[in-house]
Amino acid sequence: MPPARPRPRTGLPRPRPRASRRGLPSARLWPYWRWRCWAGISAWSQGGIAALWLHLSHARPRPRPRPRLLPGPAEDTRGAAAPAASAAASPARAPPLGSAAAGPEPPLSRPKERTPGDARPGAVEGRSGAVPGPGPSADSRVSPAGKAQHGLKEQYRVGSLLGRGGFGSVFAATRLSDGAPVAIKRVPRNRIRHWDQLPNGTSAPLEIVLLHKVSTGFPGVAQLLEWLELPNDIIMVLERPERCQDLRHFIRARGFLSEEVARELFRQVLEAVQHCTSCGVLHRDIKPENILVDLATRQAKLIDFGCGTYLQDTAYIHFAGTPSYSPPEWTHFGWYYGKPATIWSLGILLHQMVCGEHPFRRGQTISWDHQLSLPERLSQECQDLIRRCLTMLDMDRPSLEDLLCDPWMQDIHLP
Template sequence: GRGCPVPGPGRPAAVSPPPGSGRTGGGAQYRLGSLLGRGGFGSVFAATRLSDGAPVAIKRVPRNRVRHWGELVSDAPLEIVLLAKVSTGFPGVVQLLEWLVLPNDIVMVLERPERCQDLQHFIRARRFLPEEEARGLFRQVLEAVRHCTSCGVLHRDIKPENILVDLATGQAKLIDFGCGTYLQDTVYTRFAGTRSYSPPEWTHFGWYYGRPATIWSLGILLHQMVCGEHPFRRDRSLLQLTGSFCFLCPECKDLIRRCLSMLDSVERPSLEELLCDPWIAFCAACVAAQGSWDGNTQPLCWS
């Protein structure tokens, strides 16, 4: 096998991982730490780069679990091709630093903030996020998704577990492109991602468009941020919450409901419309007023 370094933060990425000097191992260059997560496609470990002590994440995927290989590089899994496309130094998307092909595994070396937490645990520690805090993080996610779209990449698995929060800076980063694919304007007839985030058009008709499906998952994400729970039961009826949801401002409620439009996917707002939404646009003034990030900020009590 061969390894292929790809551009790190601040350097432009090619359409596919650029060629590099071949090497079949990287264990001697990194000190492996604790297990960060394990899924159907592989495992992610905390690690340290020995050359400079920088924290990184190492994702190992068994070769026999790679479902899709990149069209532009014969021995690069599609996940690596997609990561290379979005690894342009944009702060809201995890940067692919290097990748290796081992006899039995594909290994990805990814950036990792020194103090970070995935958004799922970040929310659970606070039960839910006050609108002011949720607004800033959600806007960052929107900008990350817009960046991916501009690079021709569809993530397809947007959820709290796949968003990393840098506790030192408040920067949100979109991670895990294992379910991603190339963005297309035509329908998709194969679903990849988390079923509880799949749009109703997929459930009922077996097809979906990439952009409206993304807005659907973003609506679920925002609800989880401000209410601390998934908005749907199994019958997909929107919960009529008597708790935290009723304390949301009308603009936030309206935004969630529009993202979760079930009757017609074209009724959902576009990414650009979301970024111009009054509730989201208010974020810029909030950031200017708040100043530096406090990772220990506690939610307001609305009960």
């Protein structure tokens, strides 16, 4: 009689051995591989799409944004070449074309600006050039190549820092040969974007080329005495009155200027700007900080041509200068003409002279029908001149010749 088999315990499941993937029954193997295939295909498709997108984004160059030539909301700045959120004037919206306040129609085609050479020459051991001119600056000697920096220390005693800006630093200095006061401007080479040629064929930064064109004996522009090219810097030696002050501090020390003093200084600035335009140079950064006043003679001198360029009849589509002095057509439309934009900045300058402050508060938006508020103590002729310069439509602004012939400039009181 065979032995009896042990009866399994009721209520407890029989333990199943843990099977490997190879031992999986077909009923369970199919869902497993179906999930693996689906995950693999999904990962492959997502990776393929991402790789294709990256390939296309690198293969197709992104188009450069074109400046808006039609009215629209003010845009933010692209460095020094796009409309900036002006600290003093940033209009929020331009009127539609066809309205009375729409302003001049934008150019039908993109005007081509006259741009000097952008290629920056490689660093050299050191060279210098003397710019002929009258006064204590006329020194035609040229330091030997490679010894320019050593010659600079031997010729000048550098003093205190006069100012620092986006283009470099300016120091007070004294020429050791005759004790004449000078200003030494140091600009790092990597901040110089435009180069051109002097009449003798020498490659030089555009600022030096422009100064060479305008500072040839004219007293209203600071004379360029000498310039040096060092491995890492460009050095400019400029004339400096012994006792001088920039117009910003000159106004601040007095609160505001009387109309008589303002007329005397403003006429000199107009003559300096007219001289520059007659030489084919556009300053583009006229403001009190860039006007030097000789405290002994009240002679005004225009300085700092770092934002300057060549004057052209067509519209500019790149801006350089101080945003709070930019004209409304640039803020609204993204283009401006050189001469009307200069008149706008001169109007702000005259307002600062006689009122002691910028005409537009920080963050204020200028509407096309804005009314400029002026102190009642100003003569009617002075108020009219400021309002004419700060007209929203650039075609309605006076020319430099009109300003020089204005009754206020001639001290003529109209009935």
